[in-house]
Amino acid sequence: MKKSILPMLTKSLYILFAIGTIILLWMVYNHIDGKMALHFGIAYVFLTLFLIVYVPIVTIFSLRKFxxxxxxxxxxxxxxxxxxxxxxxxxxxxxxxxxxxxxxxxxxxxxxxxxxxxxxxxxxxxxxx
Known part of the structure; x- marks a missing residue:
């Protein structure tokens, strides 16, 4: 049975995004600032932008299988x-x-x-x- 890596990668990215959202909301709620918080926020923004591009492209390529x-x-x-x-x-x-x-x-x-x-x-x- 051949396993596809794309669904596993997508699930991992969704889980990473959910965990990042929870951490970022906690950091904002507790007014945590500093260099580490800034770097985490920048990484979260890049992950969000990547997902905005990744999801439609993968969806379009996955539609070809149906x-x-x-x-x-x-x-x-x-x-x-x-x-x-x-x-x-x-x-x-x-x-x-x-x-x-x-x-x-x-x-x-x-x-x-x-x-x-x-x-x-x-x-x-x-x-x-």
Missing amino acids: KWSYVEKRLYKFFISFIVFGTLNYAFDYIFRSSSINLFRNLSIALGLAFGNSFSDIILKKKEI
Whole structure:
């Protein structure tokens, strides 16, 4: 049985990101400062930026392993979720903060939520569907 290293690497990066987030939140809550805290914060920012680039690229390459009908269903779910999240975000901003509606912010939040909702499990799967 051939094991794929990509799902293990992705799980490790997710775990490292979760642990880093907990540590960074603890450091901010306790007002810890110094050179070590600064270096940890910079490393955390680089890990976050790496994950922002890594996850979509690996998802796109992992989608090639699946049948087109399965990918088509996922893409349909993505577009519908994007429209729903974008509309809801815009509507709530219009109701609660009508003076400062930021369309770019609303669309980026909708894009992230729709992508996570539709493709979050793709990079962790090992076999074709």
